[in-house]
Amino acid sequence: MMQKKKLLVAATAIGLLGTSAAVGASGLVSKVTGEYHKDVVVTVNGTETELHPVYINGKAYLPARDAAAELGYTLNWNSKGKEISIKSKEEQAVEYARMLGVIVDVSPGMEKGSYRVELLGNGDQRWIILGVDKDTELTDESGKAIAASDLKAGARVMAEFGPIIAMSFPGQSQAHKIVVQSQALTQDDVIQSVEKTDDGWQVKLGETKDGNAATTIVLNAGKETSVMTSQGEPVAFANLKAGDRVRAYYGPMMTKSLPPQSPLHYLIVLSAKDQLAPATVEEYRDLAWKHVPEEQKSHLTTAKENAQVSEIDSQVAGLLTETDAQKKKFEEIKAANGKLIAVLYDSDQNALIGPLQLAFDPDTKQFLGFFPRR
Numbered sequence: 001m002m003q004k005k006k007l008l009v010a011a012t013a014i015g016l017l018g019t020s021a022a023v024g025a026s027g028l029v030s031k032v033t034g035e036y037h038k039d040v041v042v043t044v045n046g047t048e049t050e051l052h053p054v055y056i057n058g059k060a061y062l063p064a065r066d067a068a069a070e071l072g073y074t075l076n077w078n079s080k081g082k083e084i085s086i087k088s089k090e091e092q093a094v095e096y097a098r099m100l101g102v103i104v105d106v107s108p109g110m111e112k113g114s115y116r117v118e119l120l121g122n123g124d125q126r127w128i129i130l131g132v133d134k135d136t137e138l139t140d141e142s143g144k145a146i147a148a149s150d151l152k153a154g155a156r157v158m159a160e161f162g163p164i165i166a167m168s169f170p171g172q173s174q175a176h177k178i179v180v181q182s183q184a185l186t187q188d189d190v191i192q193s194v195e196k197t198d199d200g201w202q203v204k205l206g207e208t209k210d211g212n213a214a215t216t217i218v219l220n221a222g223k224e225t226s227v228m229t230s231q232g233e234p235v236a237f238a239n240l241k242a243g244d245r246v247r248a249y250y251g252p253m254m255t256k257s258l259p260p261q262s263p264l265h266y267l268i269v270l271s272a273k274d275q276l277a278p279a280t281v282e283e284y285r286d287l288a289w290k291h292v293p294e295e296q297k298s299h300l301t302t303a304k305e306n307a308q309v310s311e312i313d314s315q316v317a318g319l320l321t322e323t324d325a326q327k328k329k330f331e332e333i334k335a336a337n338g339k340l341i342a343v344l345y346d347s348d349q350n351a352l353i354g355p356l357q358l359a360f361d362p363d364t365k366q367f368l369g370f371f372p373r374r
Contacts, residue, residue: 032056044070078143096160096176099123102184102249102266103155104230109133110301110346115148117175119159120268126232130161130175131350137177146180154249156181156265166354167372169312169342170231184265185251189216194240200225201237203264205248219250219264227267231312235269245270281309283365288343288358291367296356302345311339311362319359321369329361330368340368349373 034056042051042062049070053060064084068075073086101121109116114133120126132138138146158179166172189205192213200222206215221227227235230247240246249266285307292300302308314334321327333340341360357371 034061042067042070083143094163094176097124097162097165097173099125099128099159099161101126101157101159103151103153103157104268105153106151110348110350113148115151116346117151117178118170119157120228120230120232120266122226125165125171126228126234127170128161128165129170129172130159130178131173132175132178136175138180139177140180141182151178151180152183154184154186156184156249166350167318168344168355168357169371172350172354183252184249185254185262186247186249187217188245188247188270191240191242191244191246193242194237196237203240203246203248203267204259205246206259215259217248217250217259218261219248219267220261221264221267225264225267227269229269229271231310233313235267240267240269284309284341284343284360287360287365287367288345291358292345292356296347299347299349300345300356301347308342308344310342310344312342314338314340318372319369320372326366326368329364329366330359333361333368338362342371 034054036052036054037060038052040053040060042049042053051062051066051070053062055061064086065075068086076085076087077083078085099119099121100123101119103117104120105116105118107116108114109131111133114131117130117132119128119130132148132151136148138148138151140146158181159175160177161173161175164173187205190207192204192206192215194204195202197220200220203219203221204215205217205219206213221237227237227240229235247268247270248264249268250262250264254260254262285304288307289304314330315337319326319330321330332338339362341362342357343360344355344357346355353373356373359368359371360366361368
């Protein structure tokens with residue numbers, strides 16, 4: 001009886017079996033022949049498998065997908081990019097949050113080569129800030145890799161992030177993957193009219209000078225169009241009215257008519273809260289700094305004069321209050337559907353527990369507490 005030989009697999013570098021491939025036009029694919037050794041048994045951690053190698057030019061090759069599975073990995077084949085990727089099952093099991101949206105801001109991150117990307121859109125979150133670095137997978141729709149430095153405001157994207165999302169407002173997380181779908185055109189303007197059509201809605205933007213309305217563009221919205229505030233709160237088309245100031249993401253296709261027409265992707269309704277007076281911003285930065293715990297100041301990566309100040313809805317906030325008076329005031333504001341002033345600092349602890357964010361009553365300027373950091 002022939003004795004079986006054993007081949008121990010102790011590495012994750014796996015030969016790709018290709019015994020009958022035709023020569024391609026590019027010369028990158030060639031035909032090879034080999035010997036199938038069924039007498040050689042492959043064991044993984046002492047356990048025999050059904051794998052048997054093919055020897056080509058004295059080297060043993062195994063079927064990549066089957067070998068990966070035996071080693072606890074999964075294999076994916078990208079036919080467009082002609083790439084094989086192998087990932088651990090633990091990595092595959094991670095459940096990432098997903099979002100379709102538009103990039104509204106891109107700025108340098110805390111680490112060299114990293115970026116802070118603000119998104120508005122639809123999905124598990126409607127408004128979020130993502131950290132993008134060397135570990136983030138960045139591609140266009142065809143699967144071609146792109147550089148983080150190529151990300152621009154106005155880009156329509158699909159983003160995967162998490163699994164940890166900081167409980168700040170907006171939420172903050174690490175981007176696992178971003179697919180850039182297209183670059184939209186952007187325009188800040190005033191609504192002249194909103195009309196219901198058979199296919200959706202038509203929004204005319206422009207200005208009125210000396211009593212005369214001048215339409216600069218006509219935007220056609222369908223069921224895939226999203227309308228929201230700058231904080232991701234949904235707005236019904238029926239609630240839009242002439243005189244509303246908006247930021248439109250549209251195109252890139254446009255008609256050559258006058259005025260031109262274009263498909264509308266996202267419409268952001270702007271308000272006074274999107275443009276807090278500089279003096280007000282500075283006042284809250286000073287107030288917030290007084291309430292930042294001393295032991296936290298050394299961890300902050302945002303300078304006092306650069307803290308992000310915004311007005312948010314109390315309904316979406318959860319606060320860690322320190323006194324009964326703070327708790328009572330916060331509950332009163334929430335019951336009245338009121339607003340809060342939020343002051344946010346990034347820190348070197350963002351990845352673990354999120355940014356440091358403080359809340360104030362906009363009427364009395366009373367400090368109300370901290371937002372949960374995870």
